[in-house]
Amino acid sequence: MTKPRRTLSARLEALGHWFFYVALRVFGQRGGYLLLYPVIGTYLLFGRGIHRQTRPYLRRRFPGHGAWARWVDTMKIVLSFGRVLVDRGWLGMCRGVGLDGELIGARELLDLIGEGKGVVLLTAHVGNWQTALSRINDLSVPINSLMHYEEEAVAKHYFDLRNEPVPFRIIKSDGFMGGLVEATVALQRGEVVTIMGDRYTGGPAVEADFLGDPVRFPAAAYSLASATGAPVAILLAAKTGRRRYRLEVRAIFRPEGGDRDRRREEMNRGVRCFARVLEEYVGEYPQQWYNFFDFWHR
Amino acid sequence: MGSVYAKGETIMEELKNKIKEVIVKDLKLQGLTPAEIDDDAPLFEEGLGLDSLDAVELVVLVQKYFGVQIEDMDEGQKAFRSVNSLAQFISDRQAP
Structure with a gap:
């Protein structure tokens, strides 16, 4: 059975993951965490999707927060999720490591x-x-x-x-x-x-x-x-x-x-x-x- | 020889009737009697209209009333097609 062809966005996503995996293999968990900052910063500054996706939860969890505090909340939660993904990749790519x-x-x-x-x-x-x-x-x-x-x-x-x-x-x-x-x-x-x-x-x-x-x-x-x-x-x-x-x-x-x-x-x-x-x-x-x-x- | 077959068929009919009774009574199917259930009618969706919650209960009921546990999911999926297939599955598992 032939595998279905990936779309361009899926290929770009796969490329991004590959880049992270290489960084994890070479620089370890800390390297992966460091790489998160520019990637997430780009998403936060230029992408509206991430703000839209986190808003329903954040406005209920922090009802008193204004626009700037909400922006910081979004950064924190996305960074937190990014670290979890980095950990998952790190455990997968590197032998002899663990939590x-x-x-x-x-x-x-x-x-x-x-x-x-x-x-x-x-x-x-x-x-x-x-x-x-x-x-x-x-x-x-x-x-x-x-x-x-x-x-x-x-x-x-x-x-x-x-x-x-x-x-x-x-x-x-x-x-x-x-x-x-x-x-x-x-x-x-x-x-x-x-x-x-x-x-x-x-x-x-x-x-x-x-x-x-x-x-x-x-x-x-x-x-x-x-x-x-x-x-x-x-x-x-x-x-x-x-x-x-x-x-x-x-x-x-x-x-x-x-x-x-x-x-x-x-x-x-x-x-x-x-x-x-x-x-x-x-x-x-x-x-x-x-x-x-x-x-x-x- | 003929009487052995006849006896086997009677046992199978009784088993099917028992399955239908259990389905109607324990799954609380309203407006339906055991006699109205067709032996070959699909149990789920377009047939009797059972859903995934009914499937969960049916697994438990098959063990409770017939002492049979579904072990292989492919077999289970086939068994849950109709009253006929469920009766055949139970009969095969109960056979010594």
């Missing part, structure tokens, strides 16, 4: 796994989530990740860059029934299934208030948990230093089983719980939530 981190709530997580009903690990596009999540492979059961995965993506996962096996089993969200059947089967085997709670990719959605306005959150995770009896652990990552991350179990939610109506109520309850936890998180780490689009009006 140090801690998993707060590991004992609780192991206890949940010990119950044998599987665990839904609900996470979000926060901090260095991809890198941090790939480090939790010592949980005694296989980890599955329900995600949109593109093998040909320009911004590759660090394990793809290293040509290493994927550290968890990927359940593709564009598979049969949005991957939910496969996820259910994994939970029935007592395994862990990670799901992004802040990005809608299909299936049921429920509205909840987030930073003062209603937003539709994906709700499949709670339905999965309610049907199988698996608990939901909300696990969020944060980049806490140049080479440090922190993963924390922020809340544990146990949906009640029952009939369909009951399960719908549990989806509502679960989404409200997640929205509250995410709000607390962005209160602590305002520059580490990376949904660069109008989250409230999708």
Whole structure:
């Protein structure tokens, strides 16, 4: 099968990534961080898109900020995201390097796994989530990740860059029934299934208030948990230093089983719980939530 | 010999009826009786109109009522096409 031809913009993007990868290989993580400044500066000065994309979140998170403060907020959040991407590339390109981190709530997580009903690990596009999540492979059961995965993506996962096996089993969200059947089967085997709670990719959605306005959150995770009896652990990552991350179990939610109506109520309850936890998180780490689009009006 | 086939067909019919009962009762399909479900009708979308949440529940119900767990996703996808294919899948897995 022949590969589809890339557009010019995709090729330019790929060239940009290649340039970063070379810089990382030669100059390491610091070199990648330094290269971020001119690139992001150019985007901020000459591109309107990045300001438009970050505005919906920043104006809700910092409602009192004026134009200049908003510009600085945009710079901080884009720089923060850039560093996460540099870390991912650095880990992929350079052998023998790594991040140090801690998993707060590991004992609780192991206890949940010990119950044998599987665990839904609900996470979000926060901090260095991809890198941090790939480090939790010592949980005694296989980890599955329900995600949109593109093998040909320009911004590759660090394990793809290293040509290493994927550290968890990927359940593709564009598979049969949005991957939910496969996820259910994994939970029935007592395994862990990670799901992004802040990005809608299909299936049921429920509205909840987030930073003062209603937003539709994906709700499949709670339905999965309610049907199988698996608990939901909300696990969020944060980049806490140049080479440090922190993963924390922020809340544990146990949906009640029952009939369909009951399960719908549990989806509502679960989404409200997640929205509250995410709000607390962005209160602590305002520059580490990376949904660069109008989250409230999708 | 004929009676063995007849017995097998009866068991299969009972299995299909049980599957239909479970679908209507546990998935709370309103305005539909088990007898109205066609053996070959697609379970999802244009057929019975089940969605991904129903699929999740169906996986759990198949294990609860028939003691069968879906292990291979290709097989599972085929099994979930219709009542007929689901009955065949359960029957194959229950066979000693």
